[in-house]
Amino acid sequence: MTMFEAILLTIITASTPLLIAAVGQLVVERSGVLNLGMEGMMIMGAACGFAVAILTGNSAIGIVAAIIAGMAMSLIFAALTLGLAANQVASGLALSIFGLGLSGVIGAPFVGAKRDAMPRLDLPVLSDLPIIGKALFGQDPYVYASFALTFGVWWFLFRTRPGLVLRACGESHASAHALGYPVLKIRLLAILFGGGCAGLAGSYLSLVYTPFWSPGMTAGRGWIALAIVVFASWLPWRAMAGAYLFGGITILQLHAQGAGVRIPSQLMAALPYLVTIIALVIIMSRRTGQQTAPASLGTPFVPDR
Amino acid sequence: MQINRRQVLQGATALGAAAGLGQPAFAQANPLQVGFIYVGPVGDFGWSTMHDVGRKRLEEVMGPAVKTTAVEAVAANDMERVATQLARQGHRLIFTTSFSFFQPTMRVAPTLPNVFFESATGTRTADNVSLYNARFYEGRYVQGVIAARKSKTKTIGYIAAFPVPEVIHAINTVMRGAWSVDPSMKIRVIWANAWFNPGREADAARALIDQGCDVICQHTDSPAPLQLANERGVFGFGQASDMTRFAPKAHLTSSVNNWGDYYVERAKAVIAGTWKPGDVWGGLNSGMFKLAAFTNMTPEEASEAQKVAEALSSGRLHPFDGPIVRADGTEAVAAGGRLTDDQIRAMNYFYRGVEVSLPA
Numbered sequence: 001m002t003m004f005e006a007i008l009l010t011i012i013t014a015s016t017p018l019l020i021a022a023v024g025q026l027v028v029e030r031s032g033v034l035n036l037g038m039e040g041m042m043i044m045g046a047a048c049g050f051a052v053a054i055l056t057g058n059s060a061i062g063i064v065a066a067i068i069a070g071m072a073m074s075l076i077f078a079a080l081t082l083g084l085a086a087n088q089v090a091s092g093l094a095l096s097i098f099g100l101g102l103s104g105v106i107g108a109p110f111v112g113a114k115r116d117a118m119p120r121l122d123l124p125v126l127s128d129l130p131i132i133g134k135a136l137f138g139q140d141p142y143v144y145a146s147f148a149l150t151f152g153v154w155w156f157l158f159r160t161r162p163g164l165v166l167r168a169c170g171e172s173h174a175s176a177h178a179l180g181y182p183v184l185k186i187r188l189l190a191i192l193f194g195g196g197c198a199g200l201a202g203s204y205l206s207l208v209y210t211p212f213w214s215p216g217m218t219a220g221r222g223w224i225a226l227a228i229v230v231f232a233s234w235l236p237w238r239a240m241a242g243a244y245l246f247g248g249i250t251i252l253q254l255h256a257q258g259a260g261v262r263i264p265s266q267l268m269a270a271l272p273y274l275v276t277i278i279a280l281v282i283i284m285s286r287r288t289g290q291q292t293a294p295a296s297l298g299t300p301f302v303p304d305r
Numbered sequence: 306m307q308i309n310r311r312q313v314l315q316g317a318t319a320l321g322a323a324a325g326l327g328q329p330a331f332a333q334a335n336p337l338q339v340g341f342i343y344v345g346p347v348g349d350f351g352w353s354t355m356h357d358v359g360r361k362r363l364e365e366v367m368g369p370a371v372k373t374t375a376v377e378a379v380a381a382n383d384m385e386r387v388a389t390q391l392a393r394q395g396h397r398l399i400f401t402t403s404f405s406f407f408q409p410t411m412r413v414a415p416t417l418p419n420v421f422f423e424s425a426t427g428t429r430t431a432d433n434v435s436l437y438n439a440r441f442y443e444g445r446y447v448q449g450v451i452a453a454r455k456s457k458t459k460t461i462g463y464i465a466a467f468p469v470p471e472v473i474h475a476i477n478t479v480m481r482g483a484w485s486v487d488p489s490m491k492i493r494v495i496w497a498n499a500w501f502n503p504g505r506e507a508d509a510a511r512a513l514i515d516q517g518c519d520v521i522c523q524h525t526d527s528p529a530p531l532q533l534a535n536e537r538g539v540f541g542f543g544q545a546s547d548m549t550r551f552a553p554k555a556h557l558t559s560s561v562n563n564w565g566d567y568y569v570e571r572a573k574a575v576i577a578g579t580w581k582p583g584d585v586w587g588g589l590n591s592g593m594f595k596l597a598a599f600t601n602m603t604p605e606e607a608s609e610a611q612k613v614a615e616a617l618s619s620g621r622l623h624p625f626d627g628p629i630v631r632a633d634g635t636e637a638v639a640a641g642g643r644l645t646d647d648q649i650r651a652m653n654y655f656y657r658g659v660e661v662s663l664p665a
Contacts, residue, residue, distance in 0.1 A: 006515040014508055104346065111348035114528075114551050117536060210503040210529040212551065215346035216378060217527075219502040250505075254512040258462070258493040260660055265468075265496035 007255060012143060013209065015247030017042075017201040019146045021225035022232070022239045023153050024197020029229055030157060031190035032170035032296035033081065036092025039222030040099020041073040041195050045202025047103035050213040051110050059118050063203050070199020071192050073099055078191045082184050085300040096222065104215040117211045142204045149197070154236040166190060170294030173301040183301050198222065231280045233292050238283075245279060246272045337398060337576055339363065339568075340391035341375040342384060344403035345501040351526030351545035352500065353377060355562040356402045356425070358546075362565025363572060371572055384409040392417045398575050400425065400568070403500075404469055410434060421580050423571060425564075426471060428650055430582040437567055437585045439593035441471075442478040442649075443617040444560035445522075446624045447596060448542050449482020450613050451557050452520040453490050454606050455540050462518030463494045464509045466525045474652040478624045479522055480659050482613070493518055494661040503529040514539055520557075531555060540601065547597040558610070559597040566592060586646060589618040625649055630657040 021042060028035050048069035053062025077095050080086040118140050157163040166186055168176040173183045205221070206213050228246065232238035253268040284292075341360050345353035360373050374396060376387050384406045391399055400423045401410045407427035414422050414434045426438040452461050461483060465472050476494060483490035493516060495509040502525075510521055510530040514537050521541040523530040528551040534541035535552035543549065543559025567585065574580040587593035596614055599607040616622035625648075627638035632655040638644050644652075655661055 003515060010508065010511045010515065014504075104348070108348065111354075112350050112550075114532070205504060210507045210527070211532065212350075212503075212528060213348075214350065214501075214503055214527055215348045216501070217503045219499070219504055221504070251508060251512065254495050254509050255516065257495045258509075258512050258516045258518075260493065265498060269496075269498045 007251060009139075011244065011248045011251045012139060014251050015243045016143050016146050017204045017209065017221060018225050018228060018247060019240055019243035020142070020149060020204065021198050021201035021222060022228040022243055023146075023149050023236055024194040024201075025225055025229050026232070026234060026236060026239055027153055027157070027166070027197075028190050028194035029297055030170045030234060030294055031166050031187045032173055032294050032299065032301070033187050033191055034088045034092065034298040035074065035077055035081075035095070035191060035194060036089060036226065037073065037077050037095025037099065038092075038198055038226050039218060039220065040096040040103075041070045041198035042099075042202035042205075042222040042225075043103040043216070043218045044073050044099045044106075045070045045199030046206040046217055047107040047110075047202075047213060049199070049203030050113075050115070050206035051106060053115060053207055054110055054113050059115075059207055062207055063200065066199040066203030066207075067196045068199070070195040070197070070202065072195075074191045074195025074198070077195075078188050081300060082187055082191075085302050088298050088300065100216065107213045107215060110213045111215075113213065115207070115211050118208050140208050142200075142208060145200070150236050150240050157236065167294070170296055173296045173299070177301070177303055183303065187301070198225075201225070227276075230293075231276055233280075233283065234294065242276060242279075246276050249275050336370055336372040337367075337572055338394070338396040339371050339373045339572055340388075340396035340399040341373065342379050342387055342391075342399065342401045342406060343375065343377045344379065344381070344405055345526055346378045347375065349501050349526045350528055350548070352562070353402070353526070355545050356400070356564055359562075359564030359568050360400075363568040366565075366569045367572055370576065379406075381405040381409060385413040388413045388420075388422075389417065392420045397421060398423070398572060398580075404471055405500075421571075421575055428647075430584055432582060435571070435581075435583045435585075437564075437583075438471075438587075439562065439591070440586055440588035441560055441594060442475055442624055443589050443614075444558075444594065444596055445475045445478040446482035446617060446622075447558070447610055447614050448522055449479040449484075449490075450486055451542075451599075451602065451606065451610050452479070452522065452540075453483040453486035454609070455557065455602075456490070456520045458517045458519045459487065459490055460516075460518045461490065461492045462510070462513030462516070462521045463492055464506055464513070464521065464523045464525055464530050465494055465496050466500045467498065468496065470650055470652045472524050473655065474625075474649055475524055476661065477652070477656045477659060480656060481624055484658070492659060492661065497525050499525065501526045503527040506530050507533050510534060510541075511537075528552075543597060549597060549600055554601065556597075556600050557602060558599050560594050561597050562594045563592060589614060590620075631655070632657050632659060 045066035049062040049066030052065035053059050077091055080091040081088045165181050169183050169186050177183050228239055228242040231242045249272040253271050257265055343353040347357045364373055379387050398421045402425040404426040407424050410422050410424045414431055422434045424436055427436045430436055480492055493513055497505050497509055506525045506527055507529040510533040519539040521530050521534045523544050528548045531541040531548050531552045535555035540557050541555045542557055545562050547559050547561050549556045599610055625644040627642040628640040629637040631637050
């Protein structure tokens with residue numbers, strides 16, 4: 001494996017959890033809900049996924065548990081923001097803090113337990129392609145899932161009628177309601193989908209990326225995923241570009257440090273953020289007049305009867 | 306006369322004790338409350354875990370004479386608040402267990418003159434602030450020796466947390482140990498800018514291994530780099546606790562911290578009224594840390610490492626003996642001299658031959 005392939009492989013692994021979480025969150029925000037509880041849902045996925053994988057000895061069951069844990073967390077958020085029309089920002093922040101704490105309690109008996117990372121799944125023929133073969137098709141199942149997820153979400157949002165309805169809820173919940181669409185139900189499903197994706201992304205960290213459990217191990221990745229959704233101006237393919245750009249710069253700056261490039265490491269560590277922000281500004285300035293955030297994002301909806 | 310909530314609670318405790326709740330009254334009436342502030346989560350399986358092991362040891366030895374409280378994952382800028390809170394709750398001895406806490410400890414200590422502070426690493430003491438640390442660099446020297454024997458590419462990969470003296474002199478000492486075996490040894494360093502961020506630590510390990518490093522040293526707290534070394538088929542060392550089980554094929558040795566005995570000693574001093582600000586820096590011979598069993602090494606390699614460890618422990622070998630030349634070519638200490646403890650603790654330069662840029 002050449003150096004280039006090795007770097008590409010590492011970049012893809014580093015970006016995958018961000019991509020999965022961001023794509024899930026993108027659907028939530030497209031429906032008009034801002035769930036800042038990403039970090040909390042993600043770490044619950046990491047804790048529950050690892051715990052269940054240890055208890056059952058089966059990674060697949062662990063992944064399912066992680067998705068359920070993420071959905072359960074998002075259900076709390078949904079109860080607060082949809083059921084009680086609570087402030088979404090405050091509820092989301094509370095969910096993040098709650099998740100960090102609860103995951104510590106759930107994970108406590110599993111501190112120090114170890115598992116082998118999930119095996120890679122080489123796709124025959126494709127993984128023998130030169131240069132990109134190993135990086136794209138010699139990966140763990142999560143990577144393929146993240147590709148499929150991005151495509152699926154794009155297709156759903158922009159090529160299907162339910163996707164159009166979901167976007168309508170995000171742009172103007174009052175109009176969607178007036179047309180007879182069940183806004184709250186649609187938002188609930190979107191929130192659950194986002195929670196499931198967050199849980200899945202979390203389990204990637206504790207089952208594949210660094211296969212052990214440790215409190216706080218998501219280390220802010222949930223917040224990055226939230227930021228990527230904004231950077232991507234709520235478009236799935238741009239979210240993919242954003243996740244890979246962010247992951248790529250993160251890995252490249254580590255390589256630059258290892259190679260002894262004489263740039264202060266603090267500046268290097270800030271590079272992923274800087275580059276992503278600059279990329280966003282450039283995209284925005286070139287596409288003026290285009291829609292950006294869903295118009296009803298973050299506004300509670302109370303149907304009048 | 307003012308009565309605050311604490312006095313009421315104390316009164317209630319005393320009443321309970323006097324009523325004879327099945328425990329000796331003297332023990333319940335006035336246990337010494339000891340606070341611990343950790344920089345990472347208790348479950349980091351490294352630095353903070355081992356401080357918590359020390360805390361449990363303190364409880365085990367002292368029994369009802371002490372009552373301990375631990376606050377985990379405290380940010381440096383939040384430490385003063387946590388310390389003040391602990392003091393208000395009646396804690397009279399507080400261990401602030403990180404170099405990142407040293408400055409906050411020095412700021413908060415004068416405002417709480419009745420509380421004794423113990424800062425794990427630091428640069429000076431105060432009326433109510435003691436320093437304690439272990440000479441982990443002795444373990445780093447042994448790591449360097451082992452790494453030089455194990456490495457085929459002659460390149461060590463080092464994942465460092467922050468450019469503080471403790472980390473800088475550790476990097477220098479690893480290389481000193483490595484050069485004692487093979488002067489052609491090289492090192493690559495990546496700053497993680499975190500003590501604990503498993504994902505980033507693993508990324509750093511991936512990058513170092515991709516760049517040809519085949520022995521990984523880590524100065525961060527999670528087992529992620531070692532585990533990755535195992536996955537990639539290179540070698541690594543555990544940090545702070547025995548991490549053998551995370552990397553059965555890669556683990557060479559770990560520095561295993563042991564703070565419990567020191568905690569017992571200091572708590573006893575407070576109870577006896579003999580606590581004085583001290584500055585303890587214990588080496589391999591003090592028991593403050595030891596090396597985990599050598600694994601994945603030939604008997605010859607293990608016995609060499611053992612001999613080096615014994616020489617360091619007995620003082621026959623000292624990693625900071627002159628001559629030491631800085632990377633910029635100036636001399637830090639001449640042949641025949643030795644760096645003082647204060648000089649070691651303030652080290653802000655790399656040795657000549659350590660080609661690593663210091664973050665500004």
